Amino acid sequence: MFFAPSTFAFTERLTAHWPTVLAECAALPSSEFAAWPETRLYNQGWDVYGLYVMEKPLLGNCLFCPHTAALVKEIPGLRTAGFSRLAPGTEIRPHVGYSHDVLRLHLTLRSHGDCGLRVGGEVRRWTPGHCLIFDDTVEHEAWNRSTAERIVLLVDFTKPRGLTADADGHR
Template identity: 35%
Template sequence: MEPKKAPLKQNRSTFDKIFDALIDWVEARNIQFSKVGNPPIYDNSLFPWAEEIEKDWKKIRLELEDVLKDREDLPSFHEITKEVETITTDSHWKTFFLAGYGIECDENRRRCPETIKALGKIPGMKTAMFSILSEGKHIPAHRGPYNGVLRYHLGLVVPEPREQCRIRVHDEFYSWSEGKGVIFDDSFDHEVWNDTPGVRVVLFVDFQRPERGFGHWLNSLVINLAKHTPYLKEANKNQKEWEKKFYANKKKKEAPEKVGAGR
């Protein structure tokens, strides 16, 4: 595996530093006990559920289309998860969270029942959201904080020319296709470009790496501990506050329309 780059979060507390040292040791065990090896980008056939998710992609896309009606009011990624401010601070990477490490997304989940049903097919699913990249958006090279989870992207809206809408993971490149998924290890250095004139949207999922015996137990322990880290607690707070404000405003906007319709 390639040398680690600095994690997203820069101002680290004593707890963070102790947790990082534990993570370094556990990451080596995750590779040792992995059932699926350790490539940057995986062969989807190693994950039978991936084909099942792809069968549902049009249902998911339909729910996404409803969400995108509110695109301008959706939060930028860094507004929910502050540590990504090291790679993005603009409004060109929007998110719509459906699940997270302790992050509550009750209203969002109610809005997307078919997507939630599809997510239930992914063993060890930990995080899920619609990831919305504006035209011309570039996410610079970075690495995820932990290799105990792998990442799945299901292409939902992919503008043309799709070759210009791509991700690099270590030394491998991938261009998204609508209705097709890709699985990769975001703890490798990776970078994203949307050099098209359109918006790109994927269903973005993190799930627990399949491991044998002791490795699975240890990884599960670390993932459960992660929910108690300060930055994930902050993300949960930010998401709850955004949902409360967003849906309250949405109801206010819709109320006059319903009154008028009843006259």
């Protein structure tokens, strides 16, 4: 289930500064990204660069992305944050997340062609400069069938109490 980004005040600031976030990500050496550890979930080409893990900054990484680190630090209930990159041809198999206490945000930095995210029965496309927010405990899958990388700023944050989606899966 997806939630309207406008439900969360902090998304306005993220989207306003997305070119800066993209520039910091683009300046990182490709070799600094690491494979997503749950390799059974995907066929190939899913890499990440962490900024925050378990509510703690990865100081060495945050040094190279100071504006991004400052932006995500302002997110209420921040749990994890970093860049997620899908190479062309990457398929993330259907799976569910682990915690009903968090929501996942993707601030799209790069996406072209046939790149998509299915959560439950709804498919969304990533659009540069825009956020997708979803409950990752609902079965979801993702793909990049384009010829270019898909890159997002991925953030997990505490789900606000009482937040529910309507019958369409929107909030």
